[in-house]
Amino acid sequence: MKTLVLILAGGTGEELSVLTRHRAKTAVPFGGRYRVIDFCLSNCVHSGLHEIAVLAQYSPKSLIDHIGMGKPWDLDRKTGGVYILQPTHNGEAATWYLGTADALFQNIDLIKNSKADTILVLSGDQIYVMDYRPLLGYHLEKGRAVTLAIKEVQASQRSRFGMVRRSRDGRITAFREKPAASTFRFASLGIYVFRRDFLIDALGPGKTNIVFDVVMPLLKCGDVAGYAFEGYWEDIGSIQSYYRSSLQLLRNRLLITDPDWPIFTKGNELPPARCADGSRVSDSIVADGCVVKGEVTGSILFPGVTVEKDAVVRDSIVFSYSRIGRGARVTRAILDKFVEIGGAATVGGGGRGRAAAPGARGAKRPQDETGGVAVLGRGARVSRGAGVRGGTLVEPHSRIGSRR
Amino acid sequence: MKRTVVFILAGGVGKRLSLLTRYRAKPAVSFGGKYRIIDFTLTNCIRSGIDEVYILTQYISRSLVRHIGIGKPWDMDRMTGGLHVLHPHLGYQAADWYRGTADAIFQNIPVLRKLDCENVLILSGDHVYLMDYREFIEFHEGSGKPASVGVVGVPKGMTSEFGIATVDRAGAITKFEEKPKESSGTLASMGIYLFNKEYLISLLEELEAKHGDLDFGKHVIPRLVSRKMISAFRFPGYWLDIGTLKSYYRASLELLAERPRLKLYRWSSPVLTAPDDSPPFVVTKEANISNSLVCNGCFVRGEVRSSILSPGVKIERGARVENSILFHDCTIGAGAEVYNAIVDKGCVVGARAKVGLGDAGVANELQPAYLDFGVTLIGKRTIIPAGVRIGTNCLVSGTIDDGIIPKRNLPDGGYFVAGEMRP
Numbered sequence: 001m002k003t004l005v006l007i008l009a010g011g012t013g014e015e016l017s018v019l020t021r022h023r024a025k026t027a028v029p030f031g032g033r034y035r036v037i038d039f040c041l042s043n044c045v046h047s048g049l050h051e052i053a054v055l056a057q058y059s060p061k062s063l064i065d066h067i068g069m070g071k072p073w074d075l076d077r078k079t080g081g082v083y084i085l086q087p088t089h090n091g092e093a094a095t096w097y098l099g100t101a102d103a104l105f106q107n108i109d110l111i112k113n114s115k116a117d118t119i120l121v122l123s124g125d126q127i128y129v130m131d132y133r134p135l136l137g138y139h140l141e142k143g144r145a146v147t148l149a150i151k152e153v154q155a156s157q158r159s160r161f162g163m164v165r166r167s168r169d170g171r172i173t174a175f176r177e178k179p180a181a182s183t184f185r186f187a188s189l190g191i192y193v194f195r196r197d198f199l200i201d202a203l204g205p206g207k208t209n210i211v212f213d214v215v216m217p218l219l220k221c222g223d224v225a226g227y228a229f230e231g232y233w234e235d236i237g238s239i240q241s242y243y244r245s246s247l248q249l250l251r252n253r254l255l256i257t258d259p260d261w262p263i264f265t266k267g268n269e270l271p272p273a274r275c276a277d278g279s280r281v282s283d284s285i286v287a288d289g290c291v292v293k294g295e296v297t298g299s300i301l302f303p304g305v306t307v308e309k310d311a312v313v314r315d316s317i318v319f320s321y322s323r324i325g326r327g328a329r330v331t332r333a334i335l336d337k338f339v340e341i342g343g344a345a346t347v348g349g350g351g352r353g354r355a356a357a358p359g360a361r362g363a364k365r366p367q368d369e370t371g372g373v374a375v376l377g378r379g380a381r382v383s384r385g386a387g388v389r390g391g392t393l394v395e396p397h398s399r400i401g402s403r404r
Numbered sequence: 405m406k407r408t409v410v411f412i413l414a415g416g417v418g419k420r421l422s423l424l425t426r427y428r429a430k431p432a433v434s435f436g437g438k439y440r441i442i443d444f445t446l447t448n449c450i451r452s453g454i455d456e457v458y459i460l461t462q463y464i465s466r467s468l469v470r471h472i473g474i475g476k477p478w479d480m481d482r483m484t485g486g487l488h489v490l491h492p493h494l495g496y497q498a499a500d501w502y503r504g505t506a507d508a509i510f511q512n513i514p515v516l517r518k519l520d521c522e523n524v525l526i527l528s529g530d531h532v533y534l535m536d537y538r539e540f541i542e543f544h545e546g547s548g549k550p551a552s553v554g555v556v557g558v559p560k561g562m563t564s565e566f567g568i569a570t571v572d573r574a575g576a577i578t579k580f581e582e583k584p585k586e587s588s589g590t591l592a593s594m595g596i597y598l599f600n601k602e603y604l605i606s607l608l609e610e611l612e613a614k615h616g617d618l619d620f621g622k623h624v625i626p627r628l629v630s631r632k633m634i635s636a637f638r639f640p641g642y643w644l645d646i647g648t649l650k651s652y653y654r655a656s657l658e659l660l661a662e663r664p665r666l667k668l669y670r671w672s673s674p675v676l677t678a679p680d681d682s683p684p685f686v687v688t689k690e691a692n693i694s695n696s697l698v699c700n701g702c703f704v705r706g707e708v709r710s711s712i713l714s715p716g717v718k719i720e721r722g723a724r725v726e727n728s729i730l731f732h733d734c735t736i737g738a739g740a741e742v743y744n745a746i747v748d749k750g751c752v753v754g755a756r757a758k759v760g761l762g763d764a765g766v767a768n769e770l771q772p773a774y775l776d777f778g779v780t781l782i783g784k785r786t787i788i789p790a791g792v793r794i795g796t797n798c799l800v801s802g803t804i805d806d807g808i809i810p811k812r813n814l815p816d817g818g819y820f821v822a823g824e825m826r827p
Binding site: 031032033072250253256257262263264265267269270271272273274275276277278279280281282283284285286287288289291300301302304321 | 436437438477662668669671674675676677679680681682683684685686687688689690691692693694695696697698699700703708712713
């Protein structure tokens with residue numbers, strides 16, 4: 001069996017709000033040093049899959065920057081390797097990728113020209129560790145046109161997913177996209193294995209969505225298999241789920257610390273983290289290049305973050321090169337890259353959905369979707385002594401509490 | 405500025421670093437947590453626009469060669485130029501080990517001749533400093549002499565550790581003394597030399613006829629001084645020759661100062677090293693870290709003070725580490741205590757073991773000259789069983805491979821070294 005991997009990485013990630021203003025959802029930082037797409041790329045490499053196309057469309061620069069020619073994953077190869085495919089003009093009418101199936105269709109030459117007999121389609125915006133070999137083996141064994149990876153989810157979560165019913169012999173017999181309530185126990189994980197010949201036939205003009213236009217029509221003839229996955233799997237679908245699954249890492253650290261399944265990523269060249277005299281760091285994940293002089297608890301600091309003296313960072317996620325000034329307090333917040341928090345400023349904390357700080361320019365009304373987490377976009381600046389309340393979304397490069 | 409090619413001398417035994425250089429060349433010794441000593445010189449080269457570098461190796465070069473690879477971290481994996489390792493080799497004619505620093509260059513004259521360059525910059529692989537060599541090269545080209553040496557100011561009392569130069573107003577060296585007890589000069593040779601290529605070749609050929617163990621400090625520089633053919637470039641920044649275990653330990657812990665003299669934390673020009681894939685470091689609720697450098701891949705549950713943790717170090721619950729340097733992948737067991745120690749790669753200190761407390765006045769029995777300053781050195785992959793007590797100024801080395809594990813307590817100044825170890 002030879003497998004070609006196609007990673008869908010074109011989504012706008014609107015649901016991640018200010019975190020995806022400048023970057024693709026798959027390039028959102030995660031876990032103190034990684035980007036979301038590192039997880040599926042590392043899974044591929046550990047599973048022995050070395051021919052990978054990443055289908056990108058929205059803000060691809062961050063992704064191109066990050067993946068480059070695939071060196072960190074040993075994917076800079078003579079045969080196979082990783083390449084990024086964006087919509088191109090083919091001489092006739094050209095469009096953006098109109099949907100997941102259309103993205104595949106626009107690259108059908110790649111599939112046709114490939115020597116692979118199996119096509120593995122992944123989503124680039126999921127956090128999970130999975131060996132694809134048992135999935136591919138199951139697909140071969142069942143011999144269906146398509147195999148979906150599925151996972152049992154609790155009833156309360158079912159409205160977030162595409163729910164499926166699986167028969168005793170492992171066939172998928174029904175599929176409901178984000179049902180209000182469902183008796184189906186399994187969610188589709190957005191991980192598909194296709195028989196190549198089938199996929200080539202099934203794609204075509206007007207077929208935009210993999211679920212509706214490719215998988216659903218097959219349900220009747222029973223040609224879809226379901227492979228149950230039992231490990232950790234999380235879809236970064238909202239600020240809230242991003243925040244939650246990030247901080248879950250403090251308990252679930254094996255996801256990034258398993259020596260047998262390292263997550264590969266682009267390196268940085270920063271010096272070791274420095275915990276200064278009088279600093280207090282506990283229950284946290286801290287990357288290279290951080291300088292901590294204050295207190296950090298229950299948080300994740302990406303490379304090059306500075307926490308000045310007497311500052312307190314609690315239950316927060318701070319991206320690269322942000323700086324938290326002297327005596328500032330950051331609680332339940334996500335700070336994007338290059339955010340500057342002035343001395344004695346207060347960010348986040350408090351109850352859910354309070355009003356935004358008065359006079360805050362660039363700050364949106366609080367939204368329930370953040371679950372009370374304050375989110376500051378890239379390069380945002382909070383002046384000395386100013387405040388940003390919990391649940392506030394601050395657009396990139398805006399200034400909060402500036403003197404004018 | 406004319407084209408300059410670099411030769412890095414990286415073959416020395418580094419005997420005074422004791423167990424640290426038992427399994428590796430000195431330039432490959434870990435420094436500052438994530439670096440190896442040679443990273444500083446290689447980083448300086450690429451930042452100075454030099455992209456053709458030859459590294460002369462000889463003594464246990466495996467880890468050094470592995471670290472350098474094809475020079476990727478320093479952007480030296482080039483089609484033209486790039487990074488190359490020159491090891492002593494057999495050939496049609498007589499072959500020999502490198503017998504001295506200048507002899508190493510002499511043996512590579514065929515390489516030197518083919519190079520398309522005017523200047524040859526000769527560096528050492530065991531210095532820690534950040535320097536833009538372009539200033540040195542410009543000085544050299546303006547000096548009108550065929551050779552230059554980099555010098556730094558040192559305090560009067562320290563002249564006996566260096567080659568001391570006395571210079572005239574124009575910067576030409578008028579006197580050069582090798583490790584003088586007392587001297588009127590305070591300019592110490594950094595052991596980095598810049599030569600006009602053709603001049604260097606003819607000089608080495610001339611001197612090699614007289615001295616088989618041709619050495620820059622002993623033979624080449626004095627000859628250049630007597631001919632008035634060499635000037636001194638004064639480097640104003642921080643420079644350190646990792647000569648002894650003591651200077652290594654001091655320089656390492658100096659990185660913890662509020663404003664260390666070595667500027668590692670300049671985002672615009674970081675020191676480059678081979679990347680590693682470890683995750684960010686993880687600290688648990690019971691951990692307590694202060695005044696320390698901690699690298700990716702570390703896992704800290706205990707207490708860490710004034711120490712340097714290289715990537716992959718584990719500090720278990722209730723363990724305490726103070727004033728120590730822990731190399732890659734060490735594990736300090738639950739309740740263990742480690743004070744004033746240098747712990748080499750992959751060591752395991754068992755639960756409740758105690759290392760490094762004692763009377764610093766008792767020098768080490770085996771190597772009193774190197775280990776008399778209140779630090780205990782634990783060699784690569786040593787296993788210290790649970791509950792064992794090891795004093796200060798101790799040397800400990802014993803791996804599972806040797807089949808010898810230091811099971812008993814060790815008094816101050818004691819040693820337990822598997823296999824042979826030269827005093």
